[in-house]
Amino acid sequence: MIARLTGILAETTADHAVLDVAGVGYLVQASARTLAAIGPIGGQVMLFTEMQVREDAMILFGFGSAGERDWFRLLTSVQGVGGRVALAILSVLAPDELVRAIGSGDKAMVARANGVGPKLAMRIVNELKDKTGGLVIGPAGGGAPVAAGSAAADALSALANLGFRPADANAAVAAAEEELGAGATLDAMVRLALRKAAR
Template sequence: MIGRITGILIEKLPPHICIDVNGVGYDLEVPMSTLYDLPDLGGKVSLFTHLAIREDAHILYGFLTAEERIAFRSLIKVSGIGARTALAILSGMSNQTLSQAIQQQDASLLVKIPGIGAKTAARLLLELKGKFDLSSHTTENQQPSVQSDILNALMALGYSEKESRHAVKQLPADISVSDGIRLALQQFAK
């Protein structure tokens, strides 16, 4: 199985991208959350991957963080949820929001995603209850609590989730919550 891919981004056609790895172009499907955080064409990129093998195709899915890949794999295990629906869910909400919706059994957050109705949302909540906890995983060598605290503070100050996530990813790995908020605000001021 292909677990990670690193190369040069040569094409962006949402939700598809192409990464050149030593002369071989790999087509990947990515959620919009990953697509927004990719570098410009010609930039170096490294993605976690999931390879799906079907009768008619081998499809490679790419994710910026290990958390996104874990969420994707959890979602496609739910009966009636395919890869496209899982990508739509990850494109429509952050892992943190998805985790909160599952922990709080809040279907109202899920039904806002195109293609997710009340029955599908209820099935997701039922099947993932107690199984979907990303708090034990780290991203970018930061403790999730530090990252999520900074993210929550920025969103409480009125910045969008996308802007806040992008700012948090730019922060050093060993930063404290207060220093992280201060540096993120300085980024927004530029």
């Protein structure tokens, strides 16, 4: 299983990017939000990834943050939501907006995504309500992917690996980054984020 990729951004299109990792080009499907945030062609990029294996294909999906990847996993756990539909949802709704939409039962907000009709939107809201009902939305709410390879991205990954829920981790890291500034070290960011998440 490929958990993340770090390499040179070779190309981007409306729905995917190609990362050159040690001479191998990985085609990674991604949300419009992630593709807009990963930077210019030729730049160094780190993406969290999720691989789906089907009878006819192996598809790699890429994310600008561990929180976005966690939401992708949640969304694809709903019957009828495949990888492309999950990316369509993540393209139009940031994680904090998803928490709000699902928490308030707002199926119309979820149905804004391409390929999501009213029935599927209702199923998403109903099935994920229990899984996200206790999530806390922080000041930044994890609205946009953090810069690839940044201390914030690594801090998000660290909190996710410690078992924190996506919105909790996003809120804690956003609060820590706001307090420490963008130039903070990973160690300082993780320590402060852990203190904020424990409150």
